[in-house]
Amino acid sequence: MPAVALHVADLRFRWPGQTAPCLDIPHLEVAAGERVFLxxxxxxxxxxxxxxxxxxxxxxxxxxxxxxxxxxxLPARKRDRIRADSIGFLFQQFNLLPWLSAIDNVLLPCTFSALRRDRAGAERSPVAEAGHLLTQLDLAPDSWHKKAAELSVGQQQRVAAARALIGRPEIIIADEPTSALDAERQQVFVDLLLRETAAADAALVFVSHDHRLAAHFDRRIALNEINRAVQEASEVVP
Ligand SMILES: Nc1ncnc2c1ncn2[C@@H]1O[C@H](COP(=O)(O)OP(=O)(O)O)[C@@H](O)[C@H]1O
Ligand SMILES: [Mg+2]
Structure with a gap:
């Protein structure tokens, strides 16, 4: 595995209609297996x-x-392939398919990536691996076959985390996945996610606006400190 998971150089981005760039980041690097709080x-x-x-x-x-x-x-197809093989996404709103069971939601990345399907099936079957991850994340078997829409917010979050982890992608990207939980449950979830990310040898980029969750990460990064566009951006925001 390469020693560097993510490398960014001279990155500049502006949304359509914005006068100033939203991001101007000279340099950002995340090592393989490193867990970063952004x-x-x-x-x-x-x-x-x-x-x-x-x-x-x-x-x-x-x-x-x-x-x-x-x-x-890279051409878009190749980009899509690298994304499906190498990155597990954990979104703020979880983005589960409500009509699928918890287990089937966890298995979704294996339908988009043969590599992740093979890795998920390396030690046990992919279905058994999905159950194993849900168990590690404290979701009891009586919930595995319920539709995602029938699960509580906390349970949905664990399903979304297992889905990000299945098939051992090298990078987990998590966008404010705790914002729907109370403070105590947020910390429990972050600790579970850190443990399982380490168990999978994955790098983690965990985004939050809540600095209280930062303690157990390898590194903390303030976006405004690495983003040169921050001055310009604050001028256009009223
Ligand atoms: N799809 C979009 N189209 C246009 N502007 C966007 C879009 N998404 C975000 N922005 C703008 O980009 C800036 C950064 O937004 P965002 O990345 O969502 O911030 P954060 O995740 O830190 O809350 C904001 O000014 C926001 O309005
Ligand atoms: Mg956001």
Whole structure:
């Protein structure tokens, strides 16, 4: 595995209609297996940066490399393949398919990536691996076959985390996945996610505006400190 999970150089991005760039980041690197807490106020560009790191958006300028692959130099198909194989996403609203069971939601990445399906099936079957991850994340078997829509918010969050982890992607990208929980349950969830990310040898980029959750990460990064566009951005926000 390359020693560097994510590498960003001279990254610049502006949303259509914005006069000033939203992001202007000279340098950012996340090592393989490193767990990073990225924080900043609402509207500071955290989700925008995650979209660029995941190859969902394309920068106006600069480089984003995932495991040594230069995303912006690749055709869209290849970018999609690297994303599906190498990145587990954990979203603020979880983005579960409500009509699918918990287990089937966890298995979704294995339908988009043969690599993750093979890895999920390496020690046990992919279904058994999904159950194993849900168990590690404290979701009891009586919930595994319930539709996602019938689960509590806390249970949905665990399903979303297991889905990000299945098939051992090298990078987990988590965008404020705790904001729907109370403070105590947030910390419990973050600790579970850190433990399981370490068990999978994955790098983690965890975004939050709540600095109280930062304690157990390897590194803390303030977006406003690495983003040169922050001065200009604050001028256009009333
Ligand atoms: N899809 C979009 N189209 C246009 N502007 C956007 C879009 N998403 C976010 N923005 C703008 O980009 C800036 C950063 O937003 P965002 O990355 O969502 O911040 P954060 O995740 O830190 O709250 C904001 O000014 C926001 O209005
Ligand atoms: Mg956001």
């Amino acid at each position: 924080y900043g106020p609402s509207g500071s560009g955290k989700s925008t940066l995650l979209g660029l790191l995941g190859g969902v958006s394309v920068p106006e300028r600069g480089r984003v490399e995932i495991l040594g692959h230069p995303l912006n130099a």
